[in-house]
Amino acid sequence: MKGLIALGGNMRWRWQRLRYLLKRVFGSMTQRGFKGTLWRIAQELRQHPTADLVWKLEPLDLVAPSGVPRSDSPRVSVIIPIHGKLSHTLACLRSIERHGAAAPFEVIVVDDASPDDSADVLSRIEGVRLLRNAANLGFVGSCNAGAEIARGAFMLFLNNDTQVTEGWLDELLACFVEEENCGIAGSRLAYPDGRLQEAGGIVYGNGEAWTYGRFEKRDDPRFLYRRDVDYVSGASLMIAADLFNAIGGFDRRYAPAYCEDMDLAFAARAAGRRVIYQPASLIVHCEGISSGLDPFAGAKRYQSINRVKFVEKWKDALTRQPRPTLPAEQAIQRPGARHILIVDALAPDPSRDSGSLRLINIMRLLHELDWRITFMANNRRASGTEIALLGRLGVQVLCKPSSPPLSSWLSRHGAGLDAVMLCRHYVAEAYLPLVRRRAPRAKVIFDTVDLHFLREQRAAAHTGNVSLARQAKRSRQQELALMRASDASLVVSPVEYLLLRDELPQAQVELLSNVHEVHERRGDFAGRHGLVFVGGFGHPPNVDAVHWLIEEIFPRIRQRRADIVLHLIGDMPLAARESLARPGVQIHGRVDDLTPWMEGCRVALAPLRYGAGVKGKVNMAMSHGLPVVATPMAAEGMYLVDGENVLLAAQAEAFALAALRLHEDQALWLRISDAGIENVRQHFSFETARRTLQRLLA
Structure with a gap:
């Protein structure tokens, strides 16, 4: 060890x-x-992070695994070339045994005339397909030999001096599902001491290669987002089998080893396929075990020899590579990709609020439209889960402690920005002047999320609060001023769009509403039961809605059907939970996945009496085929018609009766369910939002 x-x-x-x-x-x-x-x-x-003392690895001993997973119909063929170093190979196989994968796979070990008893030991391990080379073929020859007997639609070339971690294979495979034209995907590599070894590779115009992030912290957000790269290391490289065969495998001119992974990546790109770095697949790599570390001795000397061959083969393509004078932070960026900075109050969390889900789906669309995306929360904080979620969308997150304040970041990168989106009026007010100074050519977009002043006006009218009415006037002046100062503004509701068109005819205002996948309906009428309300107490209209629901609506429902259960989901303080506890009410708090309630409950409730924007809770339910009873306020701007795709009620008695009717009438339930799905598909789909973004950012 x-x-x-x-x-x-x-x-x-x-x-x-x-x-x-x-x-x-x-x-x-x-x-x-x-x-x-x-x-x-x-x-x-320069100074590098110290070793990670928490990092755990398989010990380097001669204990063989009891077996590795093996599928007769593998989706992925894991190909491990070896030449001796049995203890490393066994540790690698034990890590595969421990972590496995959701996708079916096979393990092919290619023994390249090992000088020890590796072949004999490995032949006794259940699940391993062992291929013995009659003579030493080197890394290139062994990989190609393993590929010839592979049965998977994808091949994962894995060094024997690696150890895999949770998600190692499935996360690489996800790139081929989620990223258009993905041809090769490579892992984030870490040293055995826990520091980062590689976050994708750079090839400069003179053929020099460099691995990005070496010796940095492996969990630094700078290295935790998917992106296109020049190449990925052959230590953990997945490629579509059809592409590998079309290319002709690893080019034998690089035998026995070195530069073959760079060459494969360049060949994949020449074939119109992308090479993607996938940080969610983390592999421990003991660099130098097979070929040593000295670039002037042994097999390692082929680095220089093969680089000459690589330059000769790809001399035309190298003219489009970064200049050797560029530091790595600049060299990793793809030329021609447009760059947008997005700033919101908090890092988006779809389990917290519908605004987060909308922003995440906007980012997903921007990624599909080939934008490079950088995100910063106003508080410069983001959890590991939030960074991973955004990283999956190709979003780089700026946060403490690895990133500087926005003013410093803009000083370095602002001139290269094509667009900046500032979400919510108080964020836009804080940063718009700074963005104008330091990102002079960027299109500045103010995303209102919802009109704050409209929500305050309605809250003041509902409560009779004079002070809140005065605040609404100040908010109105502030938001309208921001729209005048921005190049474009986004609203989520057609009601807000029409209001602003009259107020600010000279401003560019675009309607970009909530964005939802259409999940379709799962679970039939008979298998469902109960009611559900989704909404956290961080949003004042939800607080009012829950109290009205618990104190006036649900008691009327219980009088007629005492067996009906009401599920409350969303952030809620302990004191509020205690005050709202009633027979038949189940308070779940915030949950990571709403699916069990979307597929198990019979009716969703939206008893909002004031607010603004479009209600994500209504969209979400309808996208799952869960029928909704709502107030007219909750249905505003959503193209909903009472009795067609929703049931509407403004008074407690009428609301309770509508919920009971929808809960009991199967024919009505099915009709409202189908029409709700169609409403989401027509007005709140990805395709609708994509057209708006293309028009906005053209």
Whole structure:
């Protein structure tokens, strides 16, 4: 184990790498790469994070796994070339046994004439398909030999000096499902001591390669978002089998090894396919175990030899690669990709509020439209879960402690921004002047989320609060001023759109409402029971709605049907829970997944008496085919018609009767369910939002 940990960037390794870099500098003093190489030397010398003492690995011993998963119809063929180093191979296989995968896979170990008893030991491990090379073929030959017998639609080439972690295979496979034209996906690689080894590779215009993020913290948000890269390491590389075969496999000119992974990536891109770095697949890699660390001795010397071959083969493509003078932070960015910065009050969490879900789906569409996306929350905070969720959408998150304040970030990157979206009036007010100064060519978009002043006006009218009415006037002046100062503004409701069209005829206002997947209906009428309300107490209209529901509506329902259960879902303080507790009321608080209630309850309730915007709780229920009883306020701006795709009621007695009627009448329930699904498909789908974004950002 100590030997493993010592390999993670120790002084011997770093001296050998610096020796290589210095030779390139002083061997090419007139080359344009001089400055860039000096920058990379500085990266090697600067202070790096210390080892992660919590990092756990399989010990390097000769204990064989009891077996590895094996499918007769694998979706993925995991191909592991080996040449000796049995203890590493066994540790790798034990990690595969421990973590497995949801997708069916097979493990092919290609023994490349190992000098030890690796083949004999591995032949006794259940689940392993062992292929023995008659002669030593090297890494390139062994990978190609394994590919010839692979049965999966995808191949995952995995070094034997690696150990896999949870999600290692499934997350790579997700890239081929979720990313258009994905041809190759590669993992985030970490040293055995826990530090980052690689977050995708860079190839400069002179053919020099560099691995991004070396020795940094492996969980730094800078390295936790999917992105297109020049290449990914062959230590953990998944490729579609049809693409691999069309390319002709790893090019044998690079035998025995080195540059073959770069070449495969360039060939994939030449075929019109993308190469994607997937940080959610984390692999531990003991770099240098197979070929040593000295770039001037042993198999490692082929790095320099094969680079010459690579440059010759791809000399035309290299003219489109980054200049050697560029630091890595700039070189990783794809040329031509438009860049948008999004700032909201908090990092989006779809389990917290509908605004979060809308923003996440907007980001998903921007990613599909090939925008590069950077996000920052006003408080500069984001949890690991939130960073991972956005990273899956290709979104880089700026947050403490790894990122500077927005003013500093804009000083470095503002000139390159094509658009900035500021969400909510108080965020826009704080940052719009700064954005204008430091991102002068960016289109500034004010996303109202909902009109704050309209919600305050209605709350004041509902409660008779004079102070709130005065606040609504101030908010109105503020929001209208922001719209005048922005290049475009977004609203979620057609009611708000028409209001602003009259108020600000000179402003560009676009309707970009909630965005939902259409889940269709699961679970029939007979198998469902009960009512559900979704809404957290962080939103004042929800507080009023819950109290009205519990104190006036639900007692009327219980008088007629005492067996009906009401489910309350959303953030709620303990004191509020205690005050709202009633027979037949189940308070669940905030949940990560609404699906059990969307598929198990019979009616969704939206008893909102004031507010603004479009109600995500209504969209969400309808997208699952769950019929809704709502107030006219809750249905505002949603193209809903009483008795056709919703039941509407403004008074407690009428609301209770509508809920009972929908709960008991199967024919009505089915009709409202079908019409609700169609409403979401027609007005709140991804395609509708995509057209708006394309028009807005053209």
